[in-house]
Amino acid sequence: MSENMKSILSLLIFPGGLAVMAAGMIYEYIDRKLVARFQNRVGPRWFQPLADFIKLLAKEEVIPEGIHPVLFQWLPVVAIAGALTSALYVPMFGVEPAFHFTGDLVVTIYLLSILTLCTGLAGANVANRFSIIGATRTLTQLFSYEAPFLLALFGPAIAAGSWDIAVIEQYATSHPWLMVFQPIGFLVALIGLMGKLELPPFDAPEAETEIVSGALTEYSGRGYALFRLGRSVELVIGLTLVAAFYLGGVANPLLFLAKTLGLLLIIAALQSLFARLRIDQTVGLWWRSGAVLVLLQLLVLIALKYFGVAI
Amino acid sequence: MDLPKAWEAALVDLKTWARINSPWAIHFNSGSCNGCDIEILATLTPRYDLERLGIKLQGSPRHADVLICTGPVTRQARERLIRTYEQMPDPKFVVAVGSCGITGGAFEGCYNVANGVDKVIPVDVYIPGCPPRPEAIIFGVSQLLQSLQPPKKAKNRNAIVTNPITGSTPKKGVGE
Ligand code: SF4
Numbered sequence: 239m240s241e242n243m244k245s246i247l248s249l250l251i252f253p254g255g256l257a258v259m260a261a262g263m264i265y266e267y268i269d270r271k272l273v274a275r276f277q278n279r280v281g282p283r284w285f286q287p288l289a290d291f292i293k294l295l296a297k298e299e300v301i302p303e304g305i306h307p308v309l310f311q312w313l314p315v316v317a318i319a320g321a322l323t324s325a326l327y328v329p330m331f332g333v334e335p336a337f338h339f340t341g342d343l344v345v346t347i348y349l350l351s352i353l354t355l356c357t358g359l360a361g362a363n364v365a366n367r368f369s370i371i372g373a374t375r376t377l378t379q380l381f382s383y384e385a386p387f388l389l390a391l392f393g394p395a396i397a398a399g400s401w402d403i404a405v406i407e408q409y410a411t412s413h414p415w416l417m418v419f420q421p422i423g424f425l426v427a428l429i430g431l432m433g434k435l436e437l438p439p440f441d442a443p444e445a446e447t448e449i450v451s452g453a454l455t456e457y458s459g460r461g462y463a464l465f466r467l468g469r470s471v472e473l474v475i476g477l478t479l480v481a482a483f484y485l486g487g488v489a490n491p492l493l494f495l496a497k498t499l500g501l502l503l504i505i506a507a508l509q510s511l512f513a514r515l516r517i518d519q520t521v522g523l524w525w526r527s528g529a530v531l532v533l534l535q536l537l538v539l540i541a542l543k544y545f546g547v548a549i
Numbered sequence: 550m551d552l553p554k555a556w557e558a559a560l561v562d563l564k565t566w567a568r569i570n571s572p573w574a575i576h577f578n579s580g581s582c583n584g585c586d587i588e589i590l591a592t593l594t595p596r597y598d599l600e601r602l603g604i605k606l607q608g609s610p611r612h613a614d615v616l617i618c619t620g621p622v623t624r625q626a627r628e629r630l631i632r633t634y635e636q637m638p639d640p641k642f643v644v645a646v647g648s649c650g651i652t653g654g655a656f657e658g659c660y661n662v663a664n665g666v667d668k669v670i671p672v673d674v675y676i677p678g679c680p681p682r683p684e685a686i687i688f689g690v691s692q693l694l695q696s697l698q699p700p701k702k703a704k705n706r707n708a709i710v711t712n713p714i715t716g717s718t719p720k721k722g723v724g725e
Contacts, residue, residue: 292567298638
């Protein structure tokens, strides 16, 4: 197989593209089912995310007045493109990342933020007060969790002495679970992931009881479908990243499944345990405790590294 | 794009399947006494768990497929009801819940009501009762979904005897 063919395959089919989308839908289903079971419900059927997606695609797309139509139509595409691209640098499904270079950790984290950024822009683009409030909250939340999340992922990077996700993952595989030595980083990364995905209790940006649907209020049909799919894709990628860094790597598909599903169980339990935080409480939580604690841990790590203590 | 006939038919089937399995609802109170609304909220609680049918309550009319409407439509609510209906993207369906939503019920003939939802917007399914029980609401919605089935699949279209809770008969129904 020629090099080009291989790149295209990994972009479109596996491990990027279709495979990640399918995994995203499956994980979304598991998440919803788990939350439903925790609430003593039966929960959705296994094809629910697929049915939702197709239905939204088949619906009319209303383009409201007073907006920039090109932005309105292309922001969802950019959002999902960002999420899918980041899948290429992450050891999805326990196989080697499709591409890697030094510093791809930073690139991946920024690619993962594109979805949130696009959601915020999409909300600010339309002349709807709920969307604008939602967009403000989305971006506020982006500023609050992004830095702690980034710092939490830097912990393993410093321990491994590399900015390359594949190298960090190998380091994590060959060493005891980093979760034990960097518990704060693990917690912050996991909860930061929930903030990133706007899962409860961090769902103030799309609080349907207050501001309709937040930034995506005006989206119907295709745009909304793509934003939703993008979020499911981010769920899988985020889980993979945290599992690869803190839970001793994802060396093969079985380990990948076990570890990511374990994390998903914790996330689903947290979702059903806590009620929604106000946006100022979210920001306070991240900057007053999350960022400070993880920064402290990072300093300790750097100091240990500097003095040559094995970590 | 021109697709072969078979492909197009398959695509239509797929769309219908998705539509039947993922009806997102929005709830609108057009001046009801709140009795029906309490029952609708009870229907959405874990006790009856509508998510197993794919039904989800949405906040925005832009995301909804089914408008669940209660009340006799007061003059004040009339414009809002029409606006909410028009904000929903196609294809959209309306379910009128309660005697008030059907004829005006207890408020029939009052100077300030329109006597039923169908005087204002087209209605697909009527659910009688004052207020209807959650089971009746689920039954009504599943009737609506069955009516979307292509004719060849919905054999007993006019005599659906699905138990809305267990969904035992018919086997192919949405109440499974
Ligand atoms: S049908 Fe009965 S319960 Fe429902 S709104 Fe009318 S009066 Fe109230």
